[in-house]
Amino acid sequence: MSAASSRSRAAARGTQGAGNTLGPLARNAWTWTRRIAPWALAALVLALVAQQARSVDWPQVWTSLQKMSPERLALAAGIAAVSYVVYAGFDLVGRHLTRHGLSVQLTLVTAAISYAFNLNFGALVGGFAMRLRLYTRWGVSGATVAKVIAMSMTTNWLGYFWVSGVVLMGAPPKLPGEWAMSDVLLRMIGAAMFALAALYLVLCTWSRRRTLAWRGHELELPDGRLAVVQAMAGGASWMLMGAIVWVLFAGRVDYPVVLGALLMAAVAGVITHVPAGLGVLEAVFVAVLAGTLPTSEVLAVVLAYRAAYYLLPLVLALPAYGWSEAVARRAPAGTRSAR
Template sequence: MSPVAQQAWTWFKRLAPWALAALVLALVARQARTVEWPAVWLALQALSIVQLLTAAGLALLSYGLVASFDLIGRRLTGHTLSAPRTLATAAISYAFNLNFGALVGGFGLRLRLYMRGGLSAPTVAQVIAHSMVTNWLGYLWVGGVVLLWAPPRLTGDWAQSDIALRAIGAAMIALALVYLALCGWSRQRELSWHGHTLALPGGRVALLQALLGGASWLLIGAIAWSLFGTRIDYPAVLGALLLAAVAGVLTHVPAGLGVLEAVFVATLGNRLPATEVLATVLAYRAAYYLMPLALALPAYAWSEAAARRGRRAE
């Protein structure tokens, strides 16, 4: 590659994510201006208590499953922090991560809580890395299957052809299989990326990562689906959720505020009135984002108070 072409490619890699983020946010703003918000409130009131309680129960179960990702990092790094404390740290951090962004919850808070338990920063970084791999490995194969089997029907400015979505789905599954193959048969036991290294687990642990990560996304999809009831089939809801997750990551908006709602409307707005879709997504946000945060905040406050008492006692 010539120096000019290499420089152009470098600039493209820097600017492309921001351009895509700007496009998504512009579409979100355009969608928000067309919403009849009083009708959304009426649709939200129509949700049954059974639906809300089911969503809340599934959300708590989902957090337990996501927290278990850190147990894989515990095994692979060999750190001695107890399993219950590892699970509690992961669950609190995940609630902060979803609502305030990865830098706050996924990295900053996790680092603080784990290092308070005696772990070194490099060990915490490995635990976080293995948790992220578990999450996105599950996303790859679940999302790939959804795009191949039942590609979402996007509307308006979001529309994409089924051929393009199925091609993306096939590529996602291929990436997941490459990771499993590397873990199972590669002689090179580390992956390197921009100066960062990740120790590859064995094939059985990698398979466990794929199963746990995939089960997590399927369960998150079930939370949203339980709120839609029988009005929309599960694959369609799951597909909308998976697209919204990527859009939220690309835009760097904490909690995917507005992005989540816009993607669901763009994906499912041809099956239900937009006001009903928005009402359901707001209920999903309350169950999966806000309720766990309401539990995580006092748990974190208690942790901080306990740490201060311990320092005074020394």
């Protein structure tokens, strides 16, 4: 064997060894980046929000809040209650598919309590941990709860995609400054979102394969009729949320503009992982409505929305959670679902 050939093989082994070393390093770096990036982004958003908050005339915001009529606030709270019932109904889809045996009433109460905790403390606390706790207290297995959660999330985002698609195609929002995008691009994004929602309906109606698998997770497809119910319920939930804010603005801002701002704020909150979208919701509405209404009035409306849709339901959910725990402890084991 020639010396040149030996050196070549040695170099190849060295390169392979370096590659084997760099592989785990690259994976570890990517893992840590995924863990740190959301928190870094959240810290940046909170810093920007804090900077903006210092420039707000908070006494004027309080004055704007005091000017809201009790009738308007009561109507907003009423719409919020209807919206919670609709959202809680998402879990009925999972109940239908899994046949877990829990009553309709207990399913709705469980979903509503979890949603209130989800909005105020984040998805891990409310959307997952609280749902798992409540359902398993009634004897529903963890695997079944996971399917219910997956179907609820699918219903929610299915509604988000088609409603966002319609808003972007029909009334693309006018984004300020560095956020600005052309109407053509926004309509294209809207069309793509609507198409994805439609694709789900097509798969549920005509696909021979009734289970979708991704990274070890499986999602059972409902039939076409149930998928349409999902789309309508998911869309109604988002539109009712927009109606709450629109009512609080007393018609001074067009409904599509309000709904578009709310939809953007929802995604921004998910990206930043800030619990309850604290500060993110306010920042998006202030940016979108800049030049339309004074900042103090916009913030007053968003704070009233938070009270009606976040805080009031949480006040009701806390004793409801205590009641459900007490009832579950007293319930005979034979009366609980074992599925």
